[in-house]
Amino acid sequence: MRPFTLNYACPQGPTTTVTPYSFDSARQLNVLPDGRPAVMDRELLLAAGTTTSTAGSQTHFDD
Amino acid sequence: MTVLILTSEEDVTADMVVAALHSLGTPVLRLNPADLPGKAVLSADYAHGDFTGHLSVNGHVLSMGGLRSVWVRRPGEPAAHAPEPSPWLTAETRQALYGMLYSATARWMNHPRDAERARLKPWQLRVAHLSGFAVPPTVFTTSPRLAREFTEEHKDVVVKSASGPPPEEPGTALPTTLIGADADFSAVAAGPALLQRYVPKRADIRLTCVGTQLFAARKTAEPGQVDGRYGDTGHPWQPVSVPGRIAVAVREYVVLASLAYAAFDFAEDEDGVWWFLECNQGGQFGFVELETGQPVSEAVARWLSQVPAHLRPAGRR
Numbered sequence: 001m002r003p004f005t006l007n008y009a010c011p012q013g014p015t016t017t018v019t020p021y022s023f024d025s026a027r028q029l030n031v032l033p034d035g036r037p038a039v040m041d042r043e044l045l046l047a048a049g050t051t052t053s054t055a056g057s058q059t060h061f062d063d
Numbered sequence: 064m065t066v067l068i069l070t071s072e073e074d075v076t077a078d079m080v081v082a083a084l085h086s087l088g089t090p091v092l093r094l095n096p097a098d099l100p101g102k103a104v105l106s107a108d109y110a111h112g113d114f115t116g117h118l119s120v121n122g123h124v125l126s127m128g129g130l131r132s133v134w135v136r137r138p139g140e141p142a143a144h145a146p147e148p149s150p151w152l153t154a155e156t157r158q159a160l161y162g163m164l165y166s167a168t169a170r171w172m173n174h175p176r177d178a179e180r181a182r183l184k185p186w187q188l189r190v191a192h193l194s195g196f197a198v199p200p201t202v203f204t205t206s207p208r209l210a211r212e213f214t215e216e217h218k219d220v221v222v223k224s225a226s227g228p229p230p231e232e233p234g235t236a237l238p239t240t241l242i243g244a245d246a247d248f249s250a251v252a253a254g255p256a257l258l259q260r261y262v263p264k265r266a267d268i269r270l271t272c273v274g275t276q277l278f279a280a281r282k283t284a285e286p287g288q289v290d291g292r293y294g295d296t297g298h299p300w301q302p303v304s305v306p307g308r309i310a311v312a313v314r315e316y317v318v319l320a321s322l323a324y325a326a327f328d329f330a331e332d333e334d335g336v337w338w339f340l341e342c343n344q345g346g347q348f349g350f351v352e353l354e355t356g357q358p359v360s361e362a363v364a365r366w367l368s369q370v371p372a373h374l375r376p377a378g379r380r
Contacts, residue, residue, distance in 0.1 A: 001249070001250055001252070001253040002250060002253065003250060003251075003253045003254025003255075003256070004210070004222070004248065004250040004251040004253065004254065004256045005222055005223075005224055005237065005254060005256055005257070006229065006237075006254075007250060008222055008237065008238075008240040008242070009228070009229075009232070009235045009236065009237050010235070010236055010237075010238070011234060011235065011236065012228075012234050012235060012236040013236075019073070019075075021075070023072040023073070025121035025122070026121070026122070027081075027085075028081050028091060028092075028093040028121070028123070029077075029078040029081045029082060029093075030072070030073075030075055030078050037078065037082055038075055038078060039075060039078045039079050039082050042353050045075055045349065045353055046350070046353050046354070048075075050073070050075050050076075050349075051075060051076050051347060051349025051350045051353060052292075052347065052349075052350045053269075053292050053346070053347045053350060
């Protein structure tokens with residue numbers, strides 16, 4: 001029998017996020033193609049959704 | 064002295080803190096435990112009556128004697144990126160890494176021992192009660208009869224997961240959902256169900272606590288909206304002041320839970336009461352900072368940069 005709570009599960013929707021930044025191991029943070037830290041681009045981070053309260057739901061339940 | 068951040072490379076919220084640490088001039092080492100062994104190297108030495116230890120990754124080196132603080136942000140499973148990962152290798156690597164880190168005298172945000180307890184939803188509700196929050200009536204049960212009686216008593220009831228979506232079902236969401244009065248509760252016997260009286264809300268509140276600093280943000284809810292994490296209401300997160308009694312309760316909670324960082328979720332009802340929903344010991348703050356401009360990452364960086372009390376000059380502890 002499927003647990004009661006899982007009767008209320010639903011598809012999460014598209015989760016593939018294309019992030020136009022990459023990790024810079026020397027600076028220990030992600031950078032944009034022009035070398036600026038990704039955190040400088042607020043609009044981009046908001047659009048990517050990687051900082052939202054459901055961003056880590058598949059791997060961490062502390063959202 | 065160096066700050067150690069345990070998280071993945073993709074974690075741009077951690078980037079916000081790394082950038083703040085760079086601005087403060089505080090040395091930092093960022094490590095994903097998944098990269099150990101392999102990209103990262105560890106060595107701990109207990110052989111000569113004393114303890115020394117080192118971590119290195121990407122050309123950065125950290126000595127346990129120079130470890131100032133540890134931020135447990137979004138760490139991967141130890142050894143997850145190893146060429147031949149296995150539960151045994153993960154267990155061995157966890158022993159080596161966390162055993163070494165626990166042997167150092169560093170500040171933790173948050174200590175894994177406290178984090179593990181703080182994740183338990185029933186315990187959260189107990190501590191919330193003790194701290195003075197308004198908490199909606201809640202039941203955890205494997206009894207279909209008790210689940211039905213709870214729903215009959217409280218009418219509008221939501222079901223939520225205590226631990227998040229099932230990891231074996233990727234792409235699945237488990238939003239907090241209203242259940243109907245005619246629900247079939249027989250499946251409650253197959254797994255604990257968390258049922259809670261629904262709080263009709265006019266806004267969601269996310270309160271982030273960093274040490275003693277509080278950052279609260281408010282987002283207007285749509286009529287009848289249940290889970291604020293899902294669905295775009297078109298309303299932005301905006302800074303909001305923290306009521307005095309809430310501030311007192313938050314401080315009581317984090318002391319009882321031994322947490323240096325916590326993200327609280329509240330539902331604000333029509334009377335303006337903030338109802339405690341949960342406390343995420345590792346909750347996200349990136350979206351709040353980006354939308355409100357509240358300097359949460361700087362607060363985290365400053366907390367991590369503080370010198371441990373036992374290393375401060377006498378009189379400044």
